[in-house]
Amino acid sequence: MAAAETAESRNQPPRDDLECCEEMARVFKALANPTRLGILRRIIDGSMCVGDLQDELDRSQPNISQHLGILRDRGVVVSERDGTRVSYRPADPRLGELLEVAAQIFEIEHP
Amino acid sequence: MAAAETAESRNQPPRDDLECCEEMARVFKALANPTRLGILRRIIDGSMCVGDLQDELDRSQPNISQHLGILRDRGVVVSERDGTRVSYRPADPRLGELLEVAAQIFEIEHP
């Protein structure tokens, strides 16, 4: 009997590898936008609400809200409602480290 | 005399911050694609040439070449010609660490 034909025997990337890269790509896609990085940097040292982010970043309210929605959907940030306001903070404390490492590697000063 | 109107006084993000986020976004954009992450992971432990990447990732030659072009353009990888072949390797050894940190934060196993 001939050997079973596997994904590897056809020189295709194994499923796990592909899935892992797709998941990772979803995360990096969330970070691949200046406004979203601006948001992330501002909440790294303490949560902020939508309105304050809107003021600091000089963008429309729906725009900020849309970007926050993407970050939330990808698990980059978490939100908490307090009365009529909703504040956002990083979902993981190591996110600061991630940005720092990236900045070092690509020699981007991040003030 | 009235105080000079600065970007900050208009609640706009300072230029440096914006530029830094844009640069960083360009980098993350390079990483925000499954094929490009697949490439990166494979060359982390040793350079590979285009044809071998093509075989392993089961994509067309122009496709691999296009993705490599993007990674090269963003400073993620560097290339070296050897005869008729061109081999690629990460531009910085810390890129492996970057992927690891991201995988840990988002609980993605990367085999």
Next chain:
DNA sequence: ATACTATATACGAATATACGAATGGATTCG
């Protein structure tokens, strides 16, 4: 209930990205 503030969502237009097909170098070998 009404009015008001803060945030989220829906939708469409403009722009960007990804892919394959075709083509264009560059290098080696005969």
Next chain:
DNA sequence: CGAATCCATTCGTATATTCGTATATAGTAT
């Protein structure tokens, strides 16, 4: 030189992102 191999680029099309406008929802106060 010509042929073959390996890689890069161009271009058209399909899909995805981004943004603003308009509208909806949640909470608060009167």
